[in-house]
Amino acid sequence: MEQAISFERIPTRIFDDSEQASKAVAHEIAALIREKNKEGKPTILGLATGSSPKKVYQELIRMHKEEGLSFKNVITFNLDEYHPMEPDSIQSYVRFMREQLFDHIDIPVTNYHIPDGTLTIEKIPEFCRDYEAKIEKLGGFDFYLLGIGRNGHIGFNEPGSVINSKTRLMTLDITTKIDAAIDFGGLEKVPKRAITLGIDKIMQAKRIVLLAWGEHKAQSVAKAVEGPITSDIPATYLQQHPNTLFILDETAASLLTRIKTPWLVDSVTWDRNMIKKAVTHLSLHLGKPVLKLTSKDYNEHGMSDLLSLYGQAYDINIEVFNYLQHSITGWPGGKPNADDTHRPERAFPAKKKVIIFSPHPDDDIISMGGTFQRLHDQGHDVHVVYQTSGNIAVADDEALRFAEFVVDFNEKFESSNAKANKIYKEAVKFLKNKKDSELDIPAVREIKGLIRQGEAKNTCRFVGIKKENAHFLHMPFYETGTIRKKPIGEADIQLIMDIIEEVQPHQIYAAGDLADPHGTHKVCLDAIFEAIQRLKHREYMKNCWVWLYKGAWAEWDIDQIEMAVPMSPDQVFKKRMGIFKHQSQKDGVVFQGEDSREFWQRAEERNRGTAQIYNALGLAEYEAMEAFVRWKF
Template sequence: MVGLHEEKRFEKIHNVVFSESSIGSRSIAMEIADLIRHKQSKGDVCVLGLATGSSPKGVYNELVKMHQEEGLSFHNVVTFNLDEYFPIAPISSHSYWHFMHEYLFDHINIDPENINIPKGDLQESEVRKYCLEYERKIETYGGIDLQILGIGRTGHIGFNEPGSHVNSITRLVTLDQVTREDAAGDFYGKENVPRKAITMGIGTILKAKRILLMAWGESKATVVGRMIEGDISGEIPATYLQQHHNTTVVLDTGSSAYLKRIYTPWLVGGCKWDEFTTKRAVVWLCQQTGKPILKLTERDYNDHGMNDLITAYPSTYELNIKMFNALQHTITGWPGGKPNADDSQRPERALPAQKRVVLFSPHPDDDVISMGGTFIRLHDQGHEVHVAYQTSGNIAVFDEEVIRFADFYNELKNSQDNKQSEQKEFYQKIKADILNKGTGEMDTDDVRRIKGLIRRGEARAGCRFVGLPDERAHFLDLPFYETGRVKKLPISEEDVRITVDLLRAIQPHQIYAAGDLSDPHGTHRVCLDVIFKALEVLKDDDWLKDCYVWLYRGAWQEWGIEDIDMAVPLSPDELMKKRQAIFKHQSQKDGVVFQGTDGREFWQRAEDRNRSTAKLYDQLGLAEYEAIEAFKRYHF
């Protein structure tokens, strides 16, 4: 494999970094395909160890394409899966048996007898004997030729949670709370996630002749850094891979972000000091020393590996003041541009004074959660603001909310006329649909429609609170989302066409979009890709040449200080008004369907994040604000 970066010091496992996960997935699939063909040429069986979860989906998609388009045969392939929930029936839509058949086995020519997936429907008394047989069966094939892995946020591989022993074998384990929280979305609530699983052990995995571990996205960056650069520890089971002689970790830009050679390259060796790296280094140095920018000394730079940086400037002060000014110029109370002002040092243009703005919101509350203060200020400063709600958000509404609204509808109709039979029948059907729904089953069309209407009504209430006219709230209901399940469809031409049509109709001077790529459900990432594809279609339109695209982040993560191109400060009153706008989304208040691992409500996450950004600016020696909303400009 050839990645963008080669291994450097501090790193204890070989790794390669690709610009995108799709390229990394293709690379892994090509290595698997080469191994299969090599084994076929010798008349040998190819034994693959397979993983589940979101990480290997791209790999399986590439293997299916190779089978269908290039004739890659799997007739000589035997597979052993890493793990399975326990107890769970194979036919369950949540089982890994179902996952593997949906994403791979149903689309290739593998012999069903060659597929081995731990059984989740055994009696618990049978599990130990079954696990020993699973181990023996792997050995009868001469061991696993190539094992692919993902990594959990706890550092688990397979379901080997923190505390797993290096010599552990296939066995029944109890799942960590973080692991169950991460799986809660797929099971429509943590309470529905099995508490146990059958998993290959660390020892079993380390016997594989070749191991490829993949990790995609910023949410994996912290644990990836500890796996590759940290000490071997049972608290991070993936660190045991440091003992394996033939392991490669395959990363994308996001998951590699905290490796020293990428995040702090000046600590590793020679460093190319561009503007971004210099800004990051100075901010990092302030955090290491506890000093504001203008108090950093030559000794501080020398002691932290930045001697070659300060030699490029006449004095340390020259460097400090340059970085101070660069950060100072990101701050503006005029996110749409300040009229009749010198805009040469401002993040936004002064003209036109009144801009047309499209604020894309992946879910019906991301607009106010992520940039509610800026949203309000743009409207109050006279700009023509449009909000485009990209998805219905219908799967994130509790069933009880539907019954509550159905009760209201039923009683309202009963009080208005005597024609009750049709309304009562509909009411009873809705209640029956919900009460008869099994755990994790998809809602009926009627229930999903009501859930979508609930969120649409809340979005309108939020816009009205800001002062936006109803006609400027646009509900796109992008088709990729409308599956009724956590799993979504691929982006379609219709998704892009809907977005293109809206943008052409408004021809905005500003576009705001969610750049929150750590969204655990992936909807933010897909919605951003739809916008990027639409911009590609629109690239020759004249109006787009005068349009700025600003990326905000949602409730999951904030931009690093070095990434921020526009910082919009909020007063205490403005922060309170933002909170009130968030409160209009009542179905997302006091607990949500997809809570994630953060127990705080969305308004609390947003306020804490905005205050933390303001505190960082203050610590760097800039003005002290109550809160700051941050944006990064996307250049297309």
């Protein structure tokens, strides 16, 4: 619900998820197009690329095909393009816009404009002047659709850009290049520059809508919406625009004051979750254990109404301390023959059937390796389900080394498997001559997938999981050979349903890490949720609990955690050894993201950080902890 919040300097609307939000934006654009068509005037749109507007474009395509929405009188100008960049390159924004929108609607080719990444540097200034002149001649933008970078950029107007900046060639900020490395297959392959529409022209648009999805955008969104106007965060300039709206999903909005500390904004309902959220925040903010908080602390930090409900701080403190204490367990599968009234998991059945869903072949050990090991050691029947091949995250030189070994082995021992040897020879030839813009051929993807699969099997052996309890789904949505995946389909969902039906689990663990910059975790989780919804009427599902873990990118907020599994120093070390089984993901991962640490380092520091927060709140001190949130379907 859109509302005026004193902390927010830009109107902001929060949706449950990006799909609902995208449809709302698409419908606003469609209404504008229809209105302008009635007036006999063209609609002038500014468009963005990247993952944020994809679902908006999908909905516009649907409305064109099913509702007759015409784009014949629409003229578009895109924000930016890398330089240098060929229009048919995989990473080209020309190709992106054609594949995501233009090739599926009736817009004339002459009506869409995208900066030309093939120009020589000498010709770019003239092109930029002409680009702006075309926009001015048409009367400016009726509507501009924007995204936001993690460093607060809009377009490629990087930190330091001034509000009256013109369309120009821009040197990319390191954060932008790190994010783009996902698409280019490595930081060193990302262009150093890009042509971008200037902030001046963006600010002249009659209407601006900015989209942001996911936890990794939360910090830049909060700074843009609630922070001071500064060139360090170019999106803050939008505070001065008279008709801008930020459209966010819940995770992108998570650091806004009304979400993070809503009791400071308005009256709240003091249920268990809100009390836990507020008290843990107060404790950590003041650097005082929960049991040491005073009535004065509550009164001075916007929580006097909570205090009035209880009468004294002591009663609130004890209640929240118990909430936290009851989330800690060394028995993630439930403790046999124990009173489970205040335990996060059930005691019965003593031996549970467990499915651990792992989006990539290493998320199981990275995200919940200690819990994974403990579930096995405590006698539960643990199945690990690897949802995708993870092949795009294998470096070319790693695949080449593997392929050359097989070719040499076959030739040395005169292997009779001619078909297999042919595949590996094709891969060797391709990899030795591969261009940066080329997609991997099927033979290379097969080899890279086998590398990841072998590593996953090695991890299962290390933990003690039976060979037949490791399942590899190879979900079709993932197998495109690029970062850009296909939409989730029936085949993906059916694979999940089949394995759940086969195992009939008492526990399901799934990756709830929506900060994953590749987006794979989100798709994998959506498939699991949909499969469970379809199966929830089954008798065995009535006894199934679903626990969500986070991955290498983030951790649950302390107030959200419903099960925390402590780890000893030995268990932390053993988890590290399990992560080391994934050799292709060590020492320079293809898609490292902004974090230069290896995955084992990220996992250990995150797990230690969780334990340190529990300790700071006044709970027992552990070496590390893995955290989970229960999803009730």
